[in-house]
Amino acid sequence: MSRQMVRPGGRGARVQASVHTAVHELLAENGRETLTVPQIARRAGVTPSTIYRRWGDLQALLSDVAVERLRPDTTPDDHGSLADDLTTWAEHFLDEMSSPTGRAYIRDALLGDPDGGNAGQCSAYAAEQIDTILTRATRRGEKTPDTETVIDHLVAPLIYRILFRPDGLDTTHTHQLVATTLDHT
Amino acid sequence: MSRQMVRPGGRGARVQASVHTAVHELLAENGRETLTVPQIARRAGVTPSTIYRRWGDLQALLSDVAVERLRPDTTPDDHGSLADDLTTWAEHFLDEMSSPTGRAYIRDALLGDPDGGNAGQCSAYAAEQIDTILTRATRRGEKTPDTETVIDHLVAPLIYRILFRPDGLDTTHTHQLVATTLDHT
DNA sequence: ACCTTAAAGCACATTCATTGCGTCTGGTGG
């Protein structure tokens, strides 16, 4: 139930919004350990039952919030060359995702529905961004790799390190990944 | 607290074993949704307080069990060539990890301690296996990529697809990844 | 303005998480 069919502007929309912001605030304040449904309900000015009815359980709600917060809010900047665009995007991506908050949201998104519903959405967001960059490069006349190639050799390694080896993250590595990715054209 | 210092053969060891198998069985039977500490305790013939004392909370316990079950039980087979070894290992890896059970264990491992304690352990397991294969190939006189390269361009894409895009998994793709990885020598 | 219907509130029963305290196991030193 991540994609809510709420009458826009109605009471449901207000509740959804206040619950989402309540989750976000409480996560920032106390972390996830002590986060409970009644707590969220109190902060949002709602009763717990409302949350249980709309989202089912805490995990689904967290996953829902996570996906919304992981949605990119802007299209990638245009720096005039594919290499620059990819590098800048990758650095920005790493910045956002490798923070404790970012990692937490990714993990929450992974818990949502067992097959890649919410996680798949996140992946789709990244794919869209990449696609924009690649399309722009193609229009410029540059030779470009496939979106899939970029995902395999740039996005995947970044995410892998973020999730499994938070220590091994540095800018040099990112640049190297961009370079090898561009070899696959 | 994943690495328990239990007196071997004593009561503590029995408790640890029965709790671990209880978790494994209950996960297989009812999935993770309905899994609770008292439930595990009942199945294991233990009281909940024991579990709380030893593991702290459900997540830590799940993470502990996950890491133990994700530990490879055998060294990679030797097929006489790096390409064959890597391909076979990748297919085996994919088989184990892409099952619903495997995915669930990976996600549990990711939840353990916030910085990559348990997840890092899993990554280290994979690195060990890869390292064995690469060392063998070097000893044969083959030209081999770095372990890091294999992780970035083979392991990471596999895991990424397993976690974020369970649909996009096929053998062809795996072979392709092995091929491009071997280009990076 | 009314009517319909989906969503939110309320109250309550059930189950879970968590801790204090006494008991027992099993390794250790005399």
Place this chain on the structure above:
DNA sequence: CCACCAGACGCAATGAATGTGCTTTAAGGT
């Protein structure tokens, strides 16, 4: 060989969270 001691376990109790029937509210259409 035996008594001792530290840590681990079981029991029981409490406070909180989960989840559900029933009632009430308000959004959107007629």
